[in-house]
Amino acid sequence: MDGYLGVIVIVVVVALLAAGGLFLLFRPGGKSAPPVEPPETAPLPQEEKERPKTGAEEGEGATTTLPPPVKPAEPMVVKPEVEVPLPSAGRMVRLRSRLARSQSALGRGLLDLLSRDRLDDEVWDEVEELLIKADVGVAPTQAIVEELRTKVKVLGSRTPEEVRALLREQLLIQVNPDLDRTLHVQPHGERAAVVLVVGVNGTGKTTTTGKLARVLVGDGKKVVLGAADTFRAAAADQLQTWGERVGAETVRGPEGGDPASVAFDAVSKGIEDKADVVIVDTAGRLHTKTGLMDELGKVKRVIEKKATVDEVLLVLDATTGQNGMRQAQVFGEVVNITGIALTKLDGTAKGGIVISVQRELGVPVKLAGLGEGADDLAPFDPEVFVDAIIGE
Template sequence: MDGYLGVIVIVAVVAVLAVGGLFLLFRPKAKDRPTVEAPPAPRAPGAEEPQGGGLGEQEGGLTTTLPPPAPAEELVKAPEIEVPPPSAGRMVRLRGRLARSQSAFGKGLLELLSRDRLDDEVWDEIEENLITADVGVAPTRAIVEDLRTKVKVLGTRTPSEVRAMLREELLTQIAPELDRTLHVRPHGERPAVVLVVGVNGTGKTTTSGKLARVLIGDGNKVVLGAADTFRAAAADQLQTWGDRVGATVVRGPEGGDPASVAFDAVAKGFEDHADTVIVDTAGRLHTKTGLMDELGKVKRVIEKRALVDEVLLVLDATTGQNGMRQAQVFAEVVNITGIALTKLDGTAKGGIVISVQRELGVPVKLVGLGEGPDDLAPFDPEVFVDAILGD
């Protein structure tokens, strides 16, 4: 009996071991277990279902959808378009700047003319002051002769009478009756064309850009032609001026044909229904005949498409009588219709206004009175003379 029980116990142990081995052999592995997904997080009322295709993070078997990244900010922003002030009243606003540079000339003349006794020595001093101020020899003699006559008629002179006398004489010499209108209005479908000429260093390209600001400030649509293809920075400089005020700039390859660029600018003016096309030409050395001839070619090529309404000669007021010689040479090549006198607020002598008009018979139409973008102003003879004489 005991032997029989022992056999049963041994059989039972073997059976238990066999079942345990089978269990270990066939138990499910971890990767075969079904994945139990966590319940979705509660959503706020009105929230949208997450869309597929977004970025996700795997975290403990849960998938979190991230919002798409914000678009990268543009690295290059378009320049902000400026709104220039209108041209009306510009010279009045800039009068203080003009007075600071020119009043010594006017006050010197007033002091001399106010002396009780005006002998030949005083008149010689008055003449010297006028010539030093770049009035020119012929205009100076005319002014002195007229002033001598007026002094004899007046006899005793009060300060106010002396000032009125000198003011009248200076205005007469500056010729306020000259037509200083800028011809920049379109002719039906044809834009007005302004050709800007002058020697390098006078501020020609800057004047072209500032003139575009003046015209746009008055409500005109402007196209700029960068026909100065020989100076590397000229087209870029003009492009900067155009970008600031929203003027279209037509340019060509460096060293290209200036006449071709000028023609294309006029064509663009027609295409865009612009009011005015301003063509900035290369700075011509007035001693080099070939370059001057090329300027004549630019004008002739433009006139195959449209008339040139205005030829502005840009002169640096600080060059004095040397600027006069430049003006005379340019006048032989193109029909100058007006003068833009730059740097009149610096060390310039105001008499250059009188001498350049007298020599050329062409009016000063624009004056540059500072380095700022809006420091180009239509020339006003009365404001100019009053600034010279002071209040």
């Protein structure tokens, strides 16, 4: 019995202790359990801290969409303004003063000698020397001196006006105003005329091609340019710039490509676009290099599969003098030159090459370069040339 009572006592004590613990926990004013802290989060990046809050983040309930990034404006490609060149008519008259500045020394020297009271053999030797120094050539010089001596004997006494008239007459005969200096640039029905421009390095060949395009556009013709000088990328770039200035399209190929292929494509483009003239610029080449000259012949033959080559212009530098004669002869053997474009004629007193090159080749000077300006290429006029030499 005693054991049973002991168990009851223990149970009662445990129950009282448990009730006391619950009372302490839930009694009014008792401390609550400590809050549970949330897990630590990584700090926001700097740009997130600095980013302005959207309306939703600020509790406004609105949604704000950021504008898309603005693309930078692409640079505008400004095409060069197409120029309206001067027509060919009267160009050489306008440029006569430039020609006179370089050639008048020859004219003054001849007039001074021929105006002397006594014209002996020594004076005639001086006349001959002046003409040869001006690159007139030996045979033309001898012909001029012989005719002048005969005329002077017939006249007897001479006034300055008579001397000038005599000299003008003889120089004009040698320049030969009767040669056909027409540029053959008239289209053949639906087919464009073709002009092939050839010459050695450094004569101003590509520049002359560009200036010729200006001459023809100034005369109202539609022109296509062929950049068949594929050895120099700069030559094709230069020609294209000339073309863009006057609205002429330039056909070009890859650097180092086949010049004949470019020439063929240019002629095809000219026919397709119903152009009046196709001007093909070829690579400058030394007349002593057989392989290069053969290639030039190939260019001409390939063009002739598509069209007739109406004009072959040889560009000569007037300052090269008699060396230009040998160049002209070799080029003439390869591609049958039809005309000469004489450049830098305003920068030399050796304008007599006009006479000598025509006499040797039977080919007329058709164009004269009289300056570095864009419109300083002119159709050659024999009378303007001679008048510039002897002055007023």
